[in-house]
Amino acid sequence: MTKRKLILEDGTVFTGEAFGSMKEVSGEVVFNTGMTGYQEILTDPSYCGQIVTMTYPLIGNYGINRDDFETITPSIHALIVKELCDFPSNYRSEESVHDFLEANDIPGISGVDTRKLTRIIRNHGTMKGLIVSEEYPTDKALERLKNTHQKRDQVKRVSTVKPYVVPGRGKRIVLIDFGMKHGILRELTKRNCHVTVVPYHYSAEQILRMKPEGVMLTNGPGDPQDVPEAIEMIKGIIDKTTIFGICLGHQLLALACGAETEKLSFGHRGSNHPVKDLIKNKTYMTSQNHGYTVKKESLANTDLELTQTALNDGTVEGIRHLTYPAFSVQYHPESSPGPDDTNQLFDQFLLNIEAHQVIDKEEKSCQSVKI
Structure with a gap:
């Protein structure tokens, strides 16, 4: 698996494995405490411009189905998980989370210590983050985040x-x-x-x-x-x-x-x-x-x-x-x-x-x- 980095604006770096799209993306890093419902979360327009961290440790085990979409075109910027299920098991499942994100050009990163990330957000508030390749210089990423302003539209x-x-x-x-x-x-x-x-x-x-x-x-x-x-x-x-x-x-x-x-x-x-x-x-x-x-x-x-x-x-x-x-x-x-x-x-x-x-x-x- 390809390694990628999540870099927060305070300088904290998390390294994990890439899934979904391979593009670089920035956004406001937030967390969701739901144990289920990741498909609805991925397709909720209210997450427009945000990188969502799932606090539940295993995501994707029941796949993606045709019934639980909340919009046609997802607006989430990226997904962060502790562990991604590559082989979902559910009678309604039609594709994996990886396949869905790849088809919609949305990057994801797994293998991240989501408990630590959630505690950082709880202690310091939501902050901007950037998902890039493992080789991307951290100082360059921080400068990029510094000059990134949240869109208001x-x-x-x-x-x-x-x-x-x-x-x-x-x-x-x-x-x-x-x-x-x-x-x-x-x-x-x-x-x-x-x-x-x-x-x-x-x-x-x-x-x-x-x-x-x-x-x-x-x-x-x-x-x-x-x-x-x-x-x-x-x-x-x-x-x-x-x-x-x-x-x-x-x-x-x-x-x-x-x-x-x-x-x-x-x-x-x-x-x-x-x-x-x-x-x-x-x-x-x-x-x-x-x-x-x-x-x-x-x-x-x-x-x-x-x-x-x-x-x-x-x-x-x-x-x-x-x-x-x-x-x-x-x-x-x-x-x-x-x-x-x-x-x-x-x-x-x-x-x-x-x-x-x-x-x-x-x-x-x-x-x-x-x-």
């Missing part, structure tokens, strides 16, 4: 270019694609929703002309403050329709309502994060993937109510608007991968739509009587 790169429709006979939903996982679309179509998927930069006027009964704000990569057009769009629709936000969509809803966001030291990425619902006084296990969070103290000056918090660090996991039918969560209720404890939030979204429609009819009826 991740959402633009992963969002759909043109709108498209997934027909259904149920509620009319406009889904704003900031880097949508297919799991979100599956949950809506499972409930027979008529879904129109639109690009991230669609204006409030364009969305409202579609006469949606509800608007879904999806997950996506990067800093929510890098998508100002989406923040303005949400301001223009929040008093006119029902809104449900997930992950990046949650952060964008908070910003549109006057709250603030900040970058976490090493983020939340995995399928085992406990969240407490403050309204129902229940705790759920959730699937998460985010590097930014809503500042809890900034909610005090808004019309938003804190509804859920992370039990690990107390960060904001859910909010709802006190006046308008809008709510959001930081985690992924569609799981993929992960537990489906909070899958009922999609049902709650549809119930909110129906409740809002009843209120609208009553208000119109009152206006008609006055006339």
Whole structure:
């Protein structure tokens, strides 16, 4: 096997064996604590621009199948594992992780001490990394990392270019694609929703002309403050329709309502994060993937109510608007991968739509009587 190096911006060097593509690549090095679900992780658009470390020691044992993709074109920059399974065993398996990454020009490196790497990230926060050949000079790599600046257009790169429709006979939903996982679309179509998927930069006027009964704000990569057009769009629709936000969509809803966001030291990425619902006084296990969070103290000056918090660090996991039918969560209720404890939030979204429609009819009826 060909030897390759992972070089972090602090000078730490890990040497391992190459798999997948052989190209050189840089990106933000993060870790995911999931024991399974590597295919969904590889194809999650929220990992755009990132090099993902899997903390579970063996990856690839059940291969890659045709059913568990979260997008058509993966955006992950590279994969780091302790041990890669070359011969997967599963009745659904169609190819190995190596073959999948090679076909999509994504490099990987195995044989890395992922426990040590994860501890470095936990202690010092996420940092830039570079995967190169074993012969590549470390000092040259560090200079290259020093001059590498993180791109701010991740959402633009992963969002759909043109709108498209997934027909259904149920509620009319406009889904704003900031880097949508297919799991979100599956949950809506499972409930027979008529879904129109639109690009991230669609204006409030364009969305409202579609006469949606509800608007879904999806997950996506990067800093929510890098998508100002989406923040303005949400301001223009929040008093006119029902809104449900997930992950990046949650952060964008908070910003549109006057709250603030900040970058976490090493983020939340995995399928085992406990969240407490403050309204129902229940705790759920959730699937998460985010590097930014809503500042809890900034909610005090808004019309938003804190509804859920992370039990690990107390960060904001859910909010709802006190006046308008809008709510959001930081985690992924569609799981993929992960537990489906909070899958009922999609049902709650549809119930909110129906409740809002009843209120609208009553208000119109009152206006008609006055006339």
